[in-house]
Amino acid sequence: VIRVYCKIIKDCNEHIGTLLVHHDITEEYEIAQMKSEFVSTVSHELRTPLASVLGFTELLLTKELKPERKTKYLQTIYNESKRLTALINDFLDIQRMESGKQNYEKKYIDLSSIVQNVIELQEINSSLHKITYSVELDNAIILGDRNKIEQVFINLLSNAIKYSPKGGNISIRIYGSKDQVIIDVKDEGLGIPEDAIPNLFQQFYRVDNSDRRRIGGTGLGLAIVQEIVKGHDGKISVSSEYGKGSTFTTHFSRVTMSANKENEDRDAS
Numbered sequence: 001v002i003r004v005y006c007k008i009i010k011d012c013n014e015h016i017g018t019l020l021v022h023h024d025i026t027e028e029y030e031i032a033q034m035k036s037e038f039v040s041t042v043s044h045e046l047r048t049p050l051a052s053v054l055g056f057t058e059l060l061l062t063k064e065l066k067p068e069r070k071t072k073y074l075q076t077i078y079n080e081s082k083r084l085t086a087l088i089n090d091f092l093d094i095q096r097m098e099s100g101k102q103n104y105e106k107k108y109i110d111l112s113s114i115v116q117n118v119i120e121l122q123e124i125n126s127s128l129h130k131i132t133y134s135v136e137l138d139n140a141i142i143l144g145d146r147n148k149i150e151q152v153f154i155n156l157l158s159n160a161i162k163y164s165p166k167g168g169n170i171s172i173r174i175y176g177s178k179d180q181v182i183i184d185v186k187d188e189g190l191g192i193p194e195d196a197i198p199n200l201f202q203q204f205y206r207v208d209n210s211d212r213r214r215i216g217g218t219g220l221g222l223a224i225v226q227e228i229v230k231g232h233d234g235k236i237s238v239s240s241e242y243g244k245g246s247t248f249t250t251h252f253s254r255v256t257m258s259a260n261k262e263n264e265d266r267d268a269s
């Protein structure tokens with residue numbers, strides 16, 4: 001996209017030349033375009049849960065309802081409000097990351113203890129899946145932002161749970177080498193169709209197959225994961241067999257230190 005500035009140069013009313021300045025504004029234009037797409041997607045995504053909150057509130061206010069009905073409607077309002085809050089948090093995260101305003105507070109952190117905490121938290125929330133965990137490194141220290149790295153594994157593990165049947169097996173394995181930590185989050189759930197894989201980490205992308213249409217989500221979880229992993233100079237990949245299960249693999253640079261636990265959470269500066 002080119003913006004052209006044109007000036008006619010005159011001397012004593014006589015046209016002596018024309019000045020043309022071409023300015024490439026492709027990047028500016030693309031950013032504006034992305035912003036407007038983002039705003040319209042956000043509005044669209046917020047409208048659906050908001051409409052059901054409004055609809056059910058109106059029913060509760062205007063109709064004589066049996067107590068069981070009332071409870072059912074209130075439960076829907078509660079669930080949709082929770083979904084709205086989750087959506088807004090995801091939007092804010094993605095916006096912050098995209099605008100480059102995401103500050104990572106990097107310290108020496110041990111990925112094995114972070115992953116273990118995330119598993120414990122998930123097990124408190126849902127005990128319907130069997131989660132196994134193995135660590136093959138004596139320490140898995142990286143330079144990273146504890147909260148953000150936690151977010152990565154919360155998103156990956158909650159997807160593994162969400163897209164697996166109740167009672168499904170999920171395994172997390174930490175391994176690697178002298179200079180890298182690799183983490184696999186593996187499930188035996190719905191799997192991902194091959195043609196969906198290239199789009200998986202795009203914002204708002206959701207696989208629209210009948211097997212998962214009823215499972216809620218924003219399509220932002222994996223985009224957030226990818227941004228955080230990139231912000232730590234790491235890598236993420238996925239391998240999956242449709243109908244059998246998926247494995248999400250993250251790679252981070254391992255910090256080799258003589259001491260281990262003592263260095264955890266120590267400032268990197």
Ligand code: ADP
Binds near residue numbers: 206208219
């Ligand atoms: P959301 O879960 O909110 O839809 P994500 O960005 O986390 O968004 O995931 C994008 C899509 O990738 C999901 O809609 C889902 O279909 C697919 N997906 C992600 N993780 C898994 C998984 N472990 N198993 C099967 N499908 C998955």
